[in-house]
Amino acid sequence: MADLKEPPGPTSPPSPPPPTATTTTRALRGASLLILLQILSRALTFIANQILLRFLTASLLGVSTQLEVYYLSVIFFARESLRVAIQRQDTTTLSASLPSSSSSTSTSSESAKDRKDGKSEDGKDAAAAATQAVINLSHLSLLLSLPLSFLFGRVYLSSLSLSTLQSTPYLVPSLYLYGLAAILELLSEPCFAVMQIRFQFGVRAAAESVATFLRCAVTLGIAVWGARTGREMGTLPFAVGQCVYAVGLLAVYLWKGWKLSGREGFSLWPRRLLLSGDEKQQREELEKDKSKVGGGKKQDLFVLGYFYRPTLDLASSLMAQSVVKHILTQGDTFLVSILSTPTAQGVYALANNYGGLLARLVFQPVEESSRSYFSRLLADSTTSPSPSSPSSTSPSSPSPSSPSSKPSSTALHQASTSLTTLLKSYLLLSLPLLVFGPPASSPLLTLIAGRRWTSSSSSATTVPVDSAPATLSLYMYYIPLLALNGILEAFVSSVASEAQVHQQSLFMTAFSLVFAGTGYLTLKVWGMGARGLVVANAVNMACRIGWCWGFVGRWFAERTGAGKTGEKGGKEEEEEREKNDGEGGKEKVRFGVLDVLPKPGAVAAAVVARSVVGRVVGAGQQEVVMGAKEAVWELFKIAGVAVPFVVAVAIAEREFLLSGYRALQGKRQQQKS
Template identity: 50%
Template sequence: MAGIEKQKQDAPASSPGPAATVTGAPAAPSAVRGASLLIILQVASRAATFIANQLLLRFLTAELLGVATQLEVYYLSVLFFARESLRVAIQRQGGREDTKKKDESSSSSSSSTSQSAVNMAYVSVLLGALVALLLGWSYQTSVQATSIAATPYLFPSLYLYAVASAVELWSEPAFVVLQLRLQFGARAAAESVATVLRCATTLGAAVLSAKAADPQWRNIGVLPFALGQLAYGVGLLAVYSWHGIKLARRDGFSLVPKKLSPPALFAFQLFDRPTLNLARSMAVQSVVKHLLTQGDTLLVGILSTTQAQGIYALANNYGGLAARLLFQPIEESSRSYFSRLLAGGKDNKTAKDKTSETAPTAQAARDLQTLLKLYLLLSLVITAIGPAASAPFLGLVTGPRWAGSGAAETLAAYMWYIPLLAVNGVTEAFVASVATETQVYYQSVWMGLFSLVFAGAGYVCLHVLDGGAVGLVVANIINMTCRIVWCVVFISKYFSTRGSAGFFSDTARTLLPHPASSLAAVVTNQAVQRLVVPAVGAMAQIIQLVKILVVAVPLLLTIAFFERRFFQQCYSFVRGGGQATA
């Protein structure tokens, strides 16, 4: 559905400014401003989608929402397998080129880098067609007969999702160039237009269906979602192509594949060999990562009915709002920022090289610590008031149709999962920015093991303990904890080999919130649990939410007071006045 949002594409790398580091990395304030723009974009687009979803949920059954979730996973899988590893590799290529040519400003080298990125993007288009066919065939042969009978226009909707994925992938050549050229405005325009088109198309199709004179068209199943996704792809393709063509004409490259020289550096005289090799190395990891990311939905599909899938999808949709609105844009910009700040870092450096990289490494350590502490402070608020607010919030936004479905209990459990999502996102972004091909391979192996742990935990929680969607959240928590531990070990080793051995050894000072902030969060959690009572009706639910907000005010004031020095440093950091350190 429109609100079961796909994980957004990698953000453009941060804009280099006069304060760029010696490695060619952008100034930190530029990266923060880029992330801020993406957050504003996410908030605006998600707000429009959220409003559209509230209207649609009044007409949806849990079964239809479950089928819509399955089709969304199909669509996301096509995009992820086709472009994820290539995007990361191209982004790393951009950082490498910045390092190699930091003393050059020739337009020819710039256009060559852009053309190489364009050529690589067409691999995504070809992969997307193949993956869409394979996954589409797999879905058609495995879908339950009850789902086919209960969902009108199921297969036409599947075909539209396939076309939508192909259309969106055709925007990749323009997107990757705009990403390398740091065109934040182009992405903002593209996603804004695409989101408006998707919401308008989905709602329009649903309304027209409800008012249709012919009874055959009054129930069109998930077809409105498929049409909306196709409109989204068309919007992205149109806007990205417009900006990409203008940039290509100005800088002397082409948005169609062109041969490059020397042939020894480019496979088939088209594809940059180091980038292609890195993408191939990351492909296995991408598959495993996607299975872990979407594994909850796949596991629910195997072990539960479409109604249970719809209930989990609803809770996951609202529970993931914080991750999609705030954490994801920061994660994307962090990956771009750390890639450029630490570009070209290898383990086999000379003593002179290691000395020259000390400053950017120290800055990266400080910035990563700042992000992690911000996440921990925000997590205090989420876990303090989120569980109690789940029931009145869902009752208010979804209406009585979903009352008693178990979605509120699932959303309450999800509040404890959000902090892990945040920490995992930024730590994996850092790993993706600096890991060598060998390290990426080992990460893939470990993630494969974690997928087995997740499957086992899911089986126990869902099948043995019959925990339903709440059990699935517990399985996700176990899986995410494993991934975070691996990233923490990797990051600690990374900094220890570069003169920052104490990165995680001083967590009490650098990362953990003030004891008073933690105590206030515990007290607030217990207070709201006792104050909030079951409520029926919009006004009663609003009263419960107001109670929670009132109780949350002292918590926010406590955090603001005891963490004031840290927040002041963060403000100076955003304004360009220095690094924020705890």
Template identity: 40%
Template sequence: MSKAKAGHKQENHAEHPPKSSITSKSALSAAFLVLNQIGTRALTFAVNQVLLRYLSPKIYGVAMQLELFSVSILYFSRESLRVALQRHQGDDELEKTEQVDGESPKEDAKQVAVSYGPTRRLQEVVNLSHIAIGLGLPLTILFSWLYLRSADSAVLETSLLHSSLYIYALATLLELCIEPAFAVAKQQMLDGTRVWAEFRASFIKCFITCVTAVWASRTGRDVGVLPFAMGQLSYAIVINLVYNWNIIPICNRSGASLLPQTIASNSTYIMSRFSRPFITIAATFYGQAIFNQILTSGDSYLIAALATLPAQGAYALATNYGGLLARMLFQPIEEASRSLFGRLPTKDSPPKRSADKNPVRQAVIHLTTILHFYSLLSLFAISLGPSLSPLLLRTLAGSRWTVTEAPAVLAAYCYIIPLLAANGILEAFVSAVATPTQIRSQSIWKVAQLCAFAGTSYVALRVAAMGAPGLVVANAVTMVSRIAWSWGFVQGYLGTFGGNAGGLKVWEMMPSVGSLAVGVGGAVVPEVPLQDGSDIRLGELMQCGVVVGACGIGVLFFEREFLLSTIPNAAIDRFPILQHVTRTRKDGDEKKQQ
């Protein structure tokens, strides 16, 4: 090994501490992302409560259409690339040789971006992330044209709609410009940088949106959805500034660049910059992303096409509240879990070296623990959600929203939270370990799922005239079929690679009998009656608090063994009360064995 390489490795070792187990890394990453989601969603939630007092359901419905416009462009531009880039080898496998294309590295070889594994790998992902920016521009133009062409006349009559749409388009393109820096942060596991960037940008977005809306209302100006557009633009500007401020120095120290650079001139790279294997897998994921987006946001597309603007606003409000748990907790856990699952062996790759002796066994434990935890959260959602949702909606959004379809949609949404939870983590496993052939097989299955969703939606909306709640039913039908396929895939994978790890066992994920009894008891509690008038009385809130508190204490008691087993050792060492509880539990186990 040359002195240059030795010095390079020593520098990296000094900057980055020795690796812990991938399970611990995944848990830490998930904790960062969960805290980020809680913080940003809390900000958004607080601002929405202010905006709902100033906006009508019609304006809120148009705002949700523009949000869907932006999210669709971002998803189709970057999602498949992000998933593909997470399927990377460990850094220990990237330390190849000092040669590039069979030649020794030259000190002043400006055309070769890097010579050593980690830096070369970093430049590869930066180069690939620029594809998202390239895809974003034509997609933005296409989606803008389609939106203006297909929008209802009531939407086009909204004040400053065209200006707001163009601002959203600009903000979307600016947000795509962070992809190179995001890729570096992801590869270097700089979750703190990502958390601070997104939190600061979200804070500015909420502040600008709220101030603009209140100012327009106080001055009597009809600005339509312009406050939302200005907030989105401020978010894109701030997140670019924060990401680049933190990532550019890291790239300078690593010898990489946030601009596309030449890596090597051989058949492995397209235009000497883009890794052909990664483009292949990203293209496979891109084809599937179309179905994923339609299946995930198909309800939003259908409600935008078939429902009136007030109904769209009511549906968007209800699903935002109902999906709060999924966005704050499920999504970051799934994203962090992909890093763990992505290191598992597949049919196309040999087992990768890992600090964990049996990574498949660790993955089984990880999946079982998460699904058990999800089942407890789902117990509360199903037993208490439907009866408490009308009171929740009136408390948060005001009485004028209770006369819309929002209460019925929110109550129905509570029943699909378990499906959202299970589907998300199982598909995270599939996307991390499936081969391109298996992904294509899943895509074929998703075509059938898409047809089922469209058919169920038509029956629910046109034949049964169920209105917005019918879309929740259609979502549930589709979700069940997705879970069935993913469950079969996971069990098949564990049967092939699991060895002694075994497969997933349903009974290990289910709540205890005592917890189920608590859930049944909470479900039979009659709905808290709302008094006439727009204000919520203290007595009503206290009744809800008593019911929720009693159920929470009951579940904590019956699930104490499981919950204690999930607490990290570092937390137990830090808090004396946890040490006492853990010691008492161990003493009890020893007495039982004796």
């Protein structure tokens, strides 16, 4: 410690940007880029899958879905909680806790350009050290993947029946390849974390685009080659394609990350981090904030000198929730594998792939970007240091999720407005889906998947009548629930304290029992097949939405002076916050059900359009085997009703649409200026 530089003053570490239009613009730009990426990659995957469906049976598709769940389980448990915790990491506190220059993140002497621009070498070193802390934590994902891949693989093999093992070629080698793919993909996690905290979404877009193209090309190539040579390839094309995807992802991330690390002065390998200043004083300050260090015990800020303790503690708390969340997310596959046949699993996988396409193209990228946006917005508004307040960079400053924290009224209003806008936009997008999705299911499947997936025959080469078209039709009613739950849980994960995370885990455990009970009734008692899974998922998702909605409402109420949330009364706290925030404190923060519901005119248009479509298309068309021409004609009639419906909704919601357009125009003008 003798040869270290003196720690910088309390105002030396770079503070994060305030919650202004810059953060919002970068988040919106990132979300737009991710949506475009999803559209392009999913379009490519979609085309490849349509060709693959000609070579697949329903049972083989069901087994490949199980392998994908194994792969996703390893990935999810190894990195999900760490990703969320890293996104919520307080960069101001972390930078203040790190040395201005250390052996782990030291850079070369200050360049002439830096001296000319007046940039501080100490500030660069602190930023590099903060990045190094993120990289160190990300390497834990790789360590977790090794035992997880082995454990889950053994569990999956033991659950397979002898008939499935004998009838599916290359099943065991495919399982090993999926495990290898998970480990290879997690090797890129440190680079991903660096790009994510720096809002460099372009790197992710490039990596996933290259990886997706390679996976589609290899998977399709092996399947076509096997069909032409008369070889039964089984699930091997999917497994090899997933390995190639992981290699492509790793190559692009390493290339970009290596160049950035050389320029910024951090390492992609784990490196030891040292405390700055008086270590004893820092420990005493940390003892005052028991929520960060676990009960006020004397602990170092960095575990083993590598891992930032507050972030690691939060990740540990999120791990229990991740287990329950993954069971709920992939529980449909677990349940159907226990209670149904591989053929039914394949049918549900088909409906899930097509029905969830909108969720993966639009909702998932928006959810990921929103999580980063809300975390940064509300954390920055609470913890942004003031030059005149040395204690503002103290590690013991409250987090935005703690009950005593009070984000500024401007940040609260911005967060409430953004969340309300997203939820209402989702509901408006859901209207045409609910109206035209169910009647369009059968003709769409005829054109996309082929007639044997919509046939009512019960032969060995076809699917039972109550499966693909009917399941996809019912799935359309489930998609709006997916959308609402995704954005609400993204907000909850951005602001919830550790105690609230534990509470959410308990409720999600209860919801998982509700899901299992509903699934047993629909699959075993009522014999609904794959449709029963959709019903069980919808019930579970409605429970999760209800809990998240209540949490969000309480969270805003506690921070807008509705009741006593601290030592002072709510009214006194509100007056003090308005005084500190100036004019921004006068903005009223609102979040309610009526603010997100569509206008009565839009709902009326949906009811009328649904009635007209039912008359035009005709009842019971889902069970009619039609050719390509008949399918196109049915879709054409549905489109004829859709056009006036969209116009009617646009008129009813003109105020909301115009306000959104003005907001986007204002952000573009701010960006240009």
